[in-house]
Amino acid sequence: MEPTNHTAVSEFLLLGLTDDPALQPLIFSLFLSMYLVTILGNLLIILVVSSDAHLHTPMYFFLSNLSLTDICVSTTTIPKTLVNIQTHTQSITYTGCLSQLCFVLIFGGLENCLLAVMAYDRYVAICHPLRYMVIMNPRLCVLLVLLCLLVTTVNALLHTLMVLRLSFCTALEIPHFFCELTQVITLSCSDTLINNLLVFWGSILFAGVPVSGIIFSYARIVSSILRIPSVGGRYKAFSTCGSHLSVVSLFYGTGFGVYMSSAVTDSSIKNIVASMMYMVVPQMLNPFIYSLRNREMKGALGRLFTGSPSSL
Numbered sequence: 001m002e003p004t005n006h007t008a009v010s011e012f013l014l015l016g017l018t019d020d021p022a023l024q025p026l027i028f029s030l031f032l033s034m035y036l037v038t039i040l041g042n043l044l045i046i047l048v049v050s051s052d053a054h055l056h057t058p059m060y061f062f063l064s065n066l067s068l069t070d071i072c073v074s075t076t077t078i079p080k081t082l083v084n085i086q087t088h089t090q091s092i093t094y095t096g097c098l099s100q101l102c103f104v105l106i107f108g109g110l111e112n113c114l115l116a117v118m119a120y121d122r123y124v125a126i127c128h129p130l131r132y133m134v135i136m137n138p139r140l141c142v143l144l145v146l147l148c149l150l151v152t153t154v155n156a157l158l159h160t161l162m163v164l165r166l167s168f169c170t171a172l173e174i175p176h177f178f179c180e181l182t183q184v185i186t187l188s189c190s191d192t193l194i195n196n197l198l199v200f201w202g203s204i205l206f207a208g209v210p211v212s213g214i215i216f217s218y219a220r221i222v223s224s225i226l227r228i229p230s231v232g233g234r235y236k237a238f239s240t241c242g243s244h245l246s247v248v249s250l251f252y253g254t255g256f257g258v259y260m261s262s263a264v265t266d267s268s269i270k271n272i273v274a275s276m277m278y279m280v281v282p283q284m285l286n287p288f289i290y291s292l293r294n295r296e297m298k299g300a301l302g303r304l305f306t307g308s309p310s311s312l
Helices: 021-051 058-087 094-127 129-135 138-164 181-186 193-226 231-239 242-264 268-279 281-293 295-306
Strands: 011-014 091-093
Touching: 011 058, 011 094, 021 058, 021 281, 021 295, 058 091, 058 094, 058 138, 058 268, 058 281, 091 094, 094 129, 094 138, 094 181, 094 193, 094 242, 138 181, 138 193, 181 193, 193 231, 193 242, 242 281, 268 281, 281 295
Parallel strands: none
Antiparallel strands: 011 091
16 A cells, blocks of 8 residues: 555545445434433433532542543544534544544543542442541542543543554545544554554553452452341442442443454444444443432432432
8 A cells, every 4th residue: 555644644534334325314313312312411410419419429529520521432422423424424634533532542541540430439438438538538539530631641642642653555444433543553554563562551551450440449349248247238338339330341341342343353344333332332321320220319310300409
């Protein structure tokens, strides 16, 4: 393939799910409905947490940040897909592609980190209940969120700067509905060894470390719960982290599905669908999981819709 310097690259082509014109209205409706549900659901979570004094705790502070991150993840990818379908085009500018790539890495990494922080929060609440409010003080909670944002931003900027140094071939088609890092790297005609090493170590940092932290936290949680003598006490303790465990299972389960799909099949359509399950579906379902499985959240929603006063 004939290489072309990155300064001459004006745009990439996002091939999306399919180029069949008959299916475009269906895909547009699917993405639009999922996007609206994601935005409205997560905005509702943020509104409930901020307006109800019962939910002004570290767990719900992290939950509201997770909801904001879910909104950002969806807004980074879906609107461009909707615009391309509506305008019957597949193009995205070089600058737009790298910007989308960067923000996907920031918010995707931030979601990983927040899930690990929320697991640590549940560990402290169950294993050290008497010291919970002392350990998880407001200052520490804010610092943990800012640290997560700083680390993910540095990682995303590093990946983006390393992509900037690449030269690209004349074939600039991305078999995806958004600019995904590994797909962009495969289009390059340059030596991508450094980029691939960076992707490898970045995956370990933003997947392996959070997963290890979550596993450690829940191992300690289960150990503490099993030492509770009464069945009712065990159920009450476990119910406080049931929603988070469901979200973690959904997020990393779909992520594992994406990895396995790309490893065992060369079908671009199957890979795109798997990635959509990872980048769109968890963000849409998170509000439902927390509102349906969490008694405090259901109570706060009821007070919000009925106009009942909230007091500690």
